[in-house]
Amino acid sequence: MNRVAITGVGVVCALGHNSRDFWQALSKGRCGIEPLQSVESGSLRFPNGAEVRTWDASRYFDEKEIGMLDRFAQFGVVAAREAVADAGLQWTPELREETAIVTGSCVGGQTTEDEGFVNLYRKDIPRVNPLTIPRTMENAAASRISLEMGIVGPTYTVSTACSSSNHAIGQAFWMVRSGAARMAIAGGSEAVFSLGFLKAWEAMRVVSPDTCRPFSKDRRGLILGEGGAMLVLESLESAQQRGVRIYGEVLGFGMGSDAFHITQPSAEGPARAMRSALSDGGLKPEDIGYINAHGTATQANDATETAAIRKVFGTHADRLQVSSTKSMHGHTLGAAGALEAVATVLALHHGILPPTANYNEPDPACNLDVIPNQARNARVEFALSNSFAFGGLNAVLAFGRARR
């Protein structure tokens, strides 16, 4: 069994179009939630979101390529390019055969699909873009990354709602750990801002009419976000041989299902997934110093997640530092686990824990140290990153600081 190092990261989201800007914003507690530009103001009950603003696809793709790629795939591909460059990878035919690509996405190219539907159902234009299928399929980002980089190893996409990216990274981690793949590009991407999809979220009454305040007593729901994030995973041995910078290690992956309710969370399911990640990583609860929470800022999630954390950690929960970076980059659904994995890994690497932004008032049901509003200098050795999705699907990753 190999130890698995993270040697490259790439990010596109509301906080920036690259991982440096992303980290800058997180470490300053800067929030990327603003009034929506993709839809007409007043068309929704909620006015705000974490959009990738000023996205100019022509900076990264030529016209023909833009025609082939929905926004969600563009985010994933650009993040992958950054991660691969960051890891200083030199492609050889052998490496191309032995690299896996595992991505997550909840709804893939739904903005393309939405445009097609508007034309068909509203404008009576009886033809849709012939590239609709390749643009909308959830695996479009993974396929494009493979195509661009000539990677012929195991390549697939996982779709498990808000846990998609954690599941994707977990699977990639297990492949590199077992030696089934020498290297992996893992993460996810999502683009949510089309009126139809936003209306569907509005109908569930879980989106905040103001901002995202995880764990705060006055929290009013989640804020949707878009973006993509990718990590390069390789065996520690390979990273050391190449002499590249090691951000940290993936240590464990745990997953499970609530079997409770299709949208409401339970505390036992998430607790089980956290315990499973710890045991997969050979870690004890007391080893964990920081948790990047699922922390959507819905009434239900934050209280239930707190209860789950207390179940797993007992009295150690009082010494944990827990934050939800969704407070800054929004809930990016299928990309959430990936953005949050990068945030967690960079937190360990830099010795700075990102805060829970927009926090106003403690809630007794969320009695954890949630790192309110200001990032903290803290050297933490081991961390967890949680994703608890609709449908009761839970996925938790355990990370460790780079050790010699």
Place this chain on the structure above:
Amino acid sequence: MSKEELTERVRRIIATAQHLPEEKVTADSTFAELSIDSLDGINILFAVESEFNINIPDEAAQSIRSVRDVVEGIARLLAEGPVRA
């Protein structure tokens, strides 16, 4: 519309949404008694908004826990006047 008529209509909406016989849904029933969870609650509000052409604000939605709460909420909103379709 009288309170009685309104209550009848609400009982019918809830019974239909929950696939229950109308007699089971009384003016005094609570959502807990009828096994109505949060997702069911949202569906019921959706049906109520469509039927009465009203907009139930999210905060109100969260505090509705019984047939009486629904009836009173609708009566208040109807008194405020119709909403744009």
